[in-house]
Amino acid sequence: MLNKQEKITGWLLLIPALLILGLVFIYPIARAFYLSWFTENLGTQLQPVFAGLGNYQRMIGDGRFWQSIYNTSIFTVFSVVLELFLGLGVALVLNKSFFGRGIVRTISIIPWALPTAVMGLAWAWIFNDQYGVVNDILSRLGLIDTGINWLGTPALAMIALIVADVWKTTPFISIILLAGLQSISEDLYEAHRMDGATPLQSFYQITLPLLMPQILIALLFRFAQSFGVFDLVQVMTGGGPAGTTETVSIYIYSTIMRYLDFGYGAALVVVTFLLLIAAVGITSLMLKKVRA
Amino acid sequence: MFISDLFIAFIKYSFKLIKSNGWLIGLLTVLVIVFQGLILPAQTQQPVTIKTLVRADEAQQLQPLVTKFNQQHSDIRFQIVEAPSDSNQVEDLYTSSFLLGNSPYDLIYMDIVWTPKFAAAGWLEDVSDRLSDTEAQQYLEGDIAGGMYENKLYRIPFRSDAGMLYYRQDLLEEAGYEPPETFKELLEISQDLQKQGLIEWGYVWQGKQYEGLAAMFVEVLQGSGAFWVNPDTLEVGLDRPEAIEAVEFLRQAIATKVSPPGVTTYAEEEARLLFQNGKAAFLRNWPYVYSLALESPIAGKYSIKPMVHSVGQNSGACLGGWGIGIAKNTKHPDAAWEVIKFLSSEESQREFILETGFVPSRTALFNDQAIVAKYNYYPKLLDVVQSSALRPPISQYAQTSDILQRYLSAAITGKMTPEKAMQAAAKETRNLLKG
Numbered sequence: 001m002l003n004k005q006e007k008i009t010g011w012l013l014l015i016p017a018l019l020i021l022g023l024v025f026i027y028p029i030a031r032a033f034y035l036s037w038f039t040e041n042l043g044t045q046l047q048p049v050f051a052g053l054g055n056y057q058r059m060i061g062d063g064r065f066w067q068s069i070y071n072t073s074i075f076t077v078f079s080v081v082l083e084l085f086l087g088l089g090v091a092l093v094l095n096k097s098f099f100g101r102g103i104v105r106t107i108s109i110i111p112w113a114l115p116t117a118v119m120g121l122a123w124a125w126i127f128n129d130q131y132g133v134v135n136d137i138l139s140r141l142g143l144i145d146t147g148i149n150w151l152g153t154p155a156l157a158m159i160a161l162i163v164a165d166v167w168k169t170t171p172f173i174s175i176i177l178l179a180g181l182q183s184i185s186e187d188l189y190e191a192h193r194m195d196g197a198t199p200l201q202s203f204y205q206i207t208l209p210l211l212m213p214q215i216l217i218a219l220l221f222r223f224a225q226s227f228g229v230f231d232l233v234q235v236m237t238g239g240g241p242a243g244t245t246e247t248v249s250i251y252i253y254s255t256i257m258r259y260l261d262f263g264y265g266a267a268l269v270v271v272t273f274l275l276l277i278a279a280v281g282i283t284s285l286m287l288k289k290v291r292a
Numbered sequence: 293m294f295i296s297d298l299f300i301a302f303i304k305y306s307f308k309l310i311k312s313n314g315w316l317i318g319l320l321t322v323l324v325i326v327f328q329g330l331i332l333p334a335q336t337q338q339p340v341t342i343k344t345l346v347r348a349d350e351a352q353q354l355q356p357l358v359t360k361f362n363q364q365h366s367d368i369r370f371q372i373v374e375a376p377s378d379s380n381q382v383e384d385l386y387t388s389s390f391l392l393g394n395s396p397y398d399l400i401y402m403d404i405v406w407t408p409k410f411a412a413a414g415w416l417e418d419v420s421d422r423l424s425d426t427e428a429q430q431y432l433e434g435d436i437a438g439g440m441y442e443n444k445l446y447r448i449p450f451r452s453d454a455g456m457l458y459y460r461q462d463l464l465e466e467a468g469y470e471p472p473e474t475f476k477e478l479l480e481i482s483q484d485l486q487k488q489g490l491i492e493w494g495y496v497w498q499g500k501q502y503e504g505l506a507a508m509f510v511e512v513l514q515g516s517g518a519f520w521v522n523p524d525t526l527e528v529g530l531d532r533p534e535a536i537e538a539v540e541f542l543r544q545a546i547a548t549k550v551s552p553p554g555v556t557t558y559a560e561e562e563a564r565l566l567f568q569n570g571k572a573a574f575l576r577n578w579p580y581v582y583s584l585a586l587e588s589p590i591a592g593k594y595s596i597k598p599m600v601h602s603v604g605q606n607s608g609a610c611l612g613g614w615g616i617g618i619a620k621n622t623k624h625p626d627a628a629w630e631v632i633k634f635l636s637s638e639e640s641q642r643e644f645i646l647e648t649g650f651v652p653s654r655t656a657l658f659n660d661q662a663i664v665a666k667y668n669y670y671p672k673l674l675d676v677v678q679s680s681a682l683r684p685p686i687s688q689y690a691q692t693s694d695i696l697q698r699y700l701s702a703a704i705t706g707k708m709t710p711e712k713a714m715q716a717a718a719k720e721t722r723n724l725l726k727g
Contacts, residue, residue, distance in 0.1 A: 042413035043687040063720075064698070129554030130566070152499070152557035154707050240501025241556055242702035257384055258690040260413060 029273075035266035042260035055267035065268065067243060068251040069275070074158060075247065076226045079165040083222060084215070086166065087173025092207075094174065095181040105178075112171040120235030123164040127151050127236075154244040157237050161245055165232060169225075173218045180214030181207070216287050220280060227276050248272050340624045341369045342631050344399035344616070345389075347382055348374045353648050361634050368627045379403055380503075390415045390619075398622035399631060402447060404438040404613050405503070405683055405693075411441035412687030417618040420445040422629055430638075434611045434680035435653045441685060446617050448636050449653035451644070453612030455511050456676045457600060458567060458575040458585075462593040463490050471597050475515070475541045478574060478600045482550040485573050494550035496563040497576040499542070501701040504559050506683060506693045507610040508576055509700055512538040514608025514681040515601030521684040521692060526725045530696070531718035537602070539703050539710035546704060556705050567594075578612065579673060583649040596669060598676045608681030613653065651677065688724060695720045 002010065036055055040048035059065055094105055111119065126133045127150035135147040150160045184207065192202045230249040233239060239246035252272070256265035346354060351374045361370045373396075375382040383406055389395040390413070402410065410416050423445060428436050431449050439447030459471050463485055472478040482494020498504035513520055518534035521527070529535055545551040552566070560577055567575035568588040575581070576599065585594060598607035616635060618628045634640060638654055645652050645663055651673060657663055658674035684692065699717035702708040708716070 043409060043691070044412075046414055129557065130552070130562075147554065149553045149557060152554055152705060154702075154705055238500070238502055240697075240701050241705045242501065242707045243698040244707075254690075254694065257387060258694075259688065260387070260409070261691075 032266045032269045032273075035263055036270045038263045040261075040263040042262075048263065051263060055264050056271070058264060059267060059271060064243065064246070064251065065248075068246050068248045069272075071158070071245060072227055072229070072247040072249075075162060075165070075229060075245075076223060079162045079169070079226050080219065080222045082162070082166045083170050083173050084219065086170045087218070088177055088215075090170060090174035091177035091181055094178050109171045109175065111168045112175075114168070116168065116231040117235050119168055120164065120232045123160070123167075124151065124236045127160045151237055152241050154242055157241055157245050161233060161236060164236065165226065165229070168232075169222060173222065176214050176218040176221075177211060180211045184210050212287070216284065219287065220284060223280060223283060224276065227279070339365075339367045339369045340627050341371055342398045342622075342624060342628050343371050343373060343396055344401050344631075345373045345375045345382060345385060345397050346401045347379060348377050350614075351375070353644070356647070357635060357640055357644060360640075361631065364634075365630065368624075368630055370631050373397075386410075390621075393621075395619055395621055398619055398624060398628045400617045400619055401450075401614060402617060404435075404447075404611060404615065405689055407439055407447045407615075407617070408441045408685045408687045408689055410617070411444070411446045415620055416446040417620050417622070417625055418444045418446060419448065419618060419629070419632075423448065430655060431653050432655055432677055432680070434677075434682060435613060435615070438611055438613075438682055438685060439615055439617075441687070447615040448617070448632050449613060449615040450636055450641070451614050452651045452653040452677055453578050453614075454609035454651065454673075454677045454680055455507060455576060455578060455612075456596050456598060456609055456673075458577060458581060458594055458596055460491070460573045460590065460593055461595045463573055466490065471595070472574075472600050474603055475512075475600050476603075479541075479544060479548060479550055482573055483548060486550070491571070491573045493552050493566065493572040495545055495574040495576075496551060496555060496558065496566050496572040497542075497545075498559055498563060499551075499556040499701075499704055500559050501697045502559060503693060503697075505697050505700060507612065509538070509542075509696065510610045510681045510683055511576070511599045511608045512541060515599055515605055516541070517602060517605045520696065521686060521721065521725070523684050523686050526686070528718045528721045528725070530721065531715045534602075536710050536714050539700065539714060542700075542704050543706075543710055556701065579651050580649070582669060583667075596672060596676065598679050607676075607679045609676050609679050611677075611680040611682055613651070615653070686725070691724055692721055695724065 037051060037053075038048040039045075039051040039054060090108060094101065094108065125131065129135060129147040129149045129152070132147070132150070134150065135144065138144045138148070148156065150156045188206050188210075189202055192206060197205065228249050229247050230253065233245055233247050233250055237245045239250050248268070252265055252268045255261050255268060259265075351372045354372055358370050358372055361368075375385055383403070386395075386397070386400060386402070386406075389397060390410075395415075400410065400416065407416075428445075432452055435449035435452050436445070439445055439449060457471075461471075464471060464481070467481075467485055467488060467490065469481050469484075472481050478495060485491050486494055498508045510520065513535060516534045516538040518532055518538055519529040520535075522529070546553065546555060555563075558566075560581075563572075563575055564577055564581050564584070566572045567577075567581070568585050568590060570589050582596065585591065598609060601607050616632050618625055618632070622628050636653070638657065641652050641654055641657055642660060642662060644650065645657065646666055649667065652658060652663070655674070658670045658677075660670075663670055683689065686692065695717055699708070699713040699720075703710045703713035
């Protein structure tokens with residue numbers, strides 16, 4: 001048991017951390033909640049007016065908001081799932097010892113280390129309809145006659161974004177999973193092999209269950225990150241064509257920074273925040289069940 | 293691990309330096325104190341500083357004028373802060389500096405479409421009384437109109453900009469055509485030139501979902517006798533038959549392969565490169581292309597004219613361009629006005645235009661001897677600029693424009709029919725402006 005003196009010292013030592021936490025997390029969140037109850041739009045009036053649930057009601061009928069939620073969900077689900085499978089594959093390869101493994105490991109992180117805006121520009125050129133590499137390869141293979149307009153066609157633009165994102169963040173997942181793989185003892189596999197298990201069986205019965213904590217962490221990180229994707233979309237499509245790649249972050253940015261509609265922007269932030277927390281909660285519950 | 297080792301070694305070394313050179317540190321400290329005590333007070337009688345934020349490339353181009361101003365004025369120091377090259381980012385920087393309250397900028401160097409928003413937010417000083425009517429009449433009419441919000445002037449035009457049609461004179465002559473006047477002629481001539489194998493594509497323009505799409509469309513709207521939003525009554529005209537016809541023209545251009553399918557992703561530069569590399573017969577773009585194309589494979593083979601239109605209608609040239617306003621919170625509005633007066637003077641504009649090839653905002657300069665001697669097409673440019681079309685000067689322009697961009701993009705990419713798209717856009721715009 002701590003005596004009183006020790007307890008006080010303990011709290012005193014915690015104060016700086018609590019202050020910082022309050023300043024950078026709790027205050028902004030509380031402020032966004034508070035603002036979301038007001039109509040505050042510098043384009044229409046200068047004084048904020050209490051609006052009650054007005055901003056939330058407006059959101060229900062705001063097709064652009066729901067489309068951005070839909071776009072973001074599609075982007076998140078496809079990119080995270082693809083990254084997970086590819087990342088697992090890469091991690092398994094990198095975990096085997098082969099000649100030049102150190103170099104390969106280093107190279108494999110490069111996409112993750114590149115600034116997103118830079119690699120976004122590069123991908124925009126790769127998918128360019130006249131000069132792009134993708135169309136060049138496809139036409140050399142004889143698959144297409146005229147260049148496909150990747151970034152200008154509603155369904156294809158999202159695919160292009162997902163491809164770029166998968167390229168960039170697969171290394172992140174594979175590094176996390178690689179760390180997990182290295183912590184699994186070789187003895188387990190050996191014992192399993194003695195019992196007559198095939199490699200595939202050991203993968204399902206040893207690797208996968210023991211890797212679950214790392215998979216969970218990687219999933220949660222990536223989920224939260226890609227739900228908030230901004231830079232990649234801003235650079236590659238700017239939300240177009242026809243708003244089919246506009247993500248929630250881009251919509252919120254426009255509402256606040258360009259339309260100066262702070263009240264509604266705050267309400268968008270609050271709802272997105274709650275949706276994200278719910279989604280992350282459900283995912284982790286589901287994964288825990290799978291583990292159990 | 294390697295990098296962190298280096299870092300630690302560096303810190304250790306720094307400590308060692310401080311330890312062994314204690315006297316040096318002491319001397320430096322004394323010097324700093326002496327400097328602050330003696331030299332800084334002398335500078336407090338310095339002239340007032342007027343600051344503004346300008347896109348990096350343009351800030352460079354303005355530098356000679358800044359130097360000249362500072363030589364002529366001992367009581368004012370004019371200073372330009374360099375911003376990123378993307379004008380959206382400059383807008384964001386201005387916006388956040390005003391939102392935070394104490395903006396460091398006395399002057400706002402702004403794009404024409406920012407004016408109503410900034411004025412409505414109360415960030416701009418009313419300069420109506422500072423500019424007399426006779427002075428105002430020396431500028432292009434559209435440029436002054438674009439600086440107004442609720443009948444007050446907030447922005448003095450510095451350089452103008454307007455959309456126009458570039459065409460390949462050599463190809464038209466070869467095929468025996470006059471430059472097109474109507475939308476229909478543009479499509480027909482393009483198809484014929486393409487059929488004859490003279491050119492790969494007919495007409496290139498800005499079809500990407502961004503502000504340039506709205507700027508381009510304003511011209512097609514005006515040319516079809518339609519309108520977007522009436523700034524006085526806030527009436528929305530996007531779902532009228534003439535407006536739908538305007539979209540139909542763009543759809544037609546893509547459907548008949550006059551425009552490449554990728555046109556729906558093009559901004560100014562993509563379109564310019566195609567035209568400049570001799571791959572397209574017609575181009576919608578801003579005046580900057582003219583001087584750049586002079587050093588390209590099509591040099592001497594192209595010309596400009598006002599945008600095409602429907603039979604019985606007139607051309608519209610979307611007005612762009614930059615002007616200067618005074619920030620509401622500046623402590624030196626009069627000094628700031630001095631800077632504006634200097635920059636917008638005929639002399640400064642002439643110097644700037646001769647140096648950069650931008651478009652003047654003063655009508656007289658289009659026929660100015662020195663300017664015509666260097667750019668012989670400027671008298672022709674005056675025709676283009678005078679048939680100007682404004683994007684609606686309303687405070688909620690950014691949002692209004694985004695709505696149009698989304699639905700127009702949906703229409704030209706075939707996601708929605710022109711009719712459905714424009715109806716939805718009109719409905720959403722009405723909701724926004726009503727609320």
